[in-house]
């Protein structure tokens with residue numbers, strides 16, 4: 001008689017399937033999605049689109065984008081593990097790539 005798979009095994013298979021699906025659906029970095037993310041997650045502290053949101057204590061995203069010392073790799077690193085007072089927003093790797101692409105579009 002065939003027994004149903006152990007529930008833990010079934011869970012593992014589901015997790016693996018989810019992982020494979022997410023890897024397969026990895027999108028190229030999308031600055032439009034990045035802008036949407038920034039407007040959603042960054043405006044409480046940073047000015048994102050001119051005049052919207054932000055506080056005086058925090059650099060605007062446009063000024064960060066134009067800072068030659070704040071290139072894509074630096075920003076990627078920062079968003080992966082920000083330092084206080086900025087909280088870790090727990091962005092996914094795709095989300096970080098989108099935000100970085102958005103910042104690059106601002107720098108041009």
Ligand code: HEC
Nearest residue numbers: 038041042044045058059064070075078084085086087099
């Ligand atoms: C809860 C407030 C808050 C949110 C939300 C927030 N930040 Fe920040 N961020 C800060 C603060 C405060 C600093 C300044 C840290 C410092 O001076 O050390 C900062 C610094 C940064 C820096 C480094 C600037 C530099 O030149 O050192 C980057 C890049 C950045 N934020 C990007 C983002 C992005 C992108 C988002 C949205 C996805 C975001 N932040 C959301 C508060 C926030």
